[in-house]
Amino acid sequence: MFDLSHVALLMLAGLIGTWIWRGLGLRDRALILVRQHCKQVDVQLLDESIVLNRIRLARNRGGRFGVVRRYGFEFTVTGERRYHGNIQLHGARLLGIELAPHPFPSAGPDDPNLREKLL
Incomplete structure (x- = not known):
C-alpha cells in the first residue's frame, strides 16, 4: 500500500515545492531591489512587476555553484516610452x-538645476 516508491515521490514533490517557494521569495526580493534602484535613479517602474527570463547554474567568487536568476522589467522616464531593464541574482545575492x-529625467537644456550640477 505505502512503499518506498511512494516515499521517494513525496520527497521529490516536497523538494520541487520548496524550490518553487524559494524562487517566489527571491522574485519578491528582486522586485524590492528593482523598486529601490528605480527610485534612486529617478525612473518609474512600469506595471510594478518583473518576469523571470533565465535560470542557469554558475559559480560565485568562492567557486561554489549556485542558481543565477535573471528577471526582466520595464521602466519609463517621462511616461511616453517604455525601456527594458534586467536584474540578476546569484542565489539571494545581487549581481x-x-x-x-x-x-x-532632469537633464534637459532648460533645466534650472543643470548649471548647478555642472559647476
Missing part, C-alpha cells in the same frame, strides 16, 4: 541591475 539607454 547587478542593468537599464537600457534612456534620457535622464
Whole structure:
C-alpha cells in the first residue's frame, strides 16, 4: 500500500515545492531591489512587476555553484516610452541591475538645476 516508491515521490514533490517557494521569495526580493534602484535613479517602474527570463547554474567568487536568476522589467522616464531593464541574482545575492539607454529625467537644456550640477 505505502512503499518506498511512494516515499521517494513525496520527497521529490516536497523538494520541487520548496524550490518553487524559494524562487517566489527571491522574485519578491528582486522586485524590492528593482523598486529601490528605480527610485534612486529617478525612473518609474512600469506595471510594478518583473518576469523571470533565465535560470542557469554558475559559480560565485568562492567557486561554489549556485542558481543565477535573471528577471526582466520595464521602466519609463517621462511616461511616453517604455525601456527594458534586467536584474540578476546569484542565489539571494545581487549581481547587478542593468537599464537600457534612456534620457535622464532632469537633464534637459532648460533645466534650472543643470548649471548647478555642472559647476
